[in-house]
Amino acid sequence: RLEMRNFGVKVSVIEPGYFKTAISSVEILEKNYLSAWEKLPEEIKASYGENYLKEILVIVRKMQKSCNSNLTLVTDCMEHALTSRFPRTRYSAGWDAKLLYIPLSYMPSALTDVL
Secondary structure (H helix, E strand, O other): OHHHHOOOOOOOEEEEOOEOOHHHOHHHHHHHHHHHHHHOOHHHHHHHOHHHHHHHHHHHHHHHHHOEOOOHHHHHHHHHHHHOOOOOOEEEEOHHHHHHHHHHHHOOHHHHHHO
């Protein structure tokens, strides 16, 4: 964003939360995790343990339940950034982006790591 400023290009950053899209599909994510797991050498699998993969898959399923299906929240940010005379530097789309990620960005890294 800052590099483009010298060329007179205004860049707005759109930071969406979790939305239901093809990229967040449980089936695709599980398939990708399982594929990556199968390609790992046995010693790496052993160091992570079989529970690691199971826990990741549980997290993926839980995340899917909290995904927002209203993609207009993101496209409205895009529209505003493209058509506004004075677009914002950053746009946060979705309740999770506004209520979780913005406050976390102001906290010390040690605290956000724990959370």
